[in-house]
Amino acid sequence: EDQVTQSPEALRLQEGESSSLNCSYTVSGLRGLFWYRQDPGKGPEFLFTLYSAGEEKEKERLKATLTKKESFLHITAPKPEDSATYLCAAASTDSWGKLQFGAGTQVVVTP
């Protein structure tokens, strides 16, 4: 059965203190690994899609990387506006359009 596990559950950072979030996945055949950001009371907002091991993508202070078993979301010099829950999701080659989400990592960045 496809499974996505995120760690840590929660992360509290000082402004400027870089850190990484982990997403471990077990899927029958990875078609894509997705990162979303969710703010309280809102729907998830798409950040990145990674398709193959070794791939990296960046957006402002965020950088996502992918290996054969896990993905990392690196937050470099975070600001308070980076506070959110970050969700990881995997899509397998044999499940059309279905995203298997992890429980998310809640990130709080304090000034």
Next chain:
Amino acid sequence: DTAVSQTPKYLVTQMGNDKSIKCEQNLGHDTMYWYKQDSKKFLKIMFSYNNKELIINETVPNRFSPKSPDKAHLNLHINSLELGDSAVYFCASSQGIMNTEAFFGQGTRLTVV
């Protein structure tokens, strides 16, 4: 101009009632989804429609019935509501069933009392 919009945003209702949640997208996408986010924040897919055809139907009680009148709309009707149905329901859309980038609505918080 909202890309994926759901109504209502909040819904409080009594057990046993029937209710509907509406979703509309103006992105021109051909695939729409319903996801449920429970109290532990897990997002789980419920249904998916591609060009008005049901393509994903997860293990969901048959009290839940989706309806897609056209590619831009996907509604969710729930019969005989139960306490355990309380959750946040998200509508999403994407171009193509390969779902490379899904856009989500703001969610409907359903509370059954």
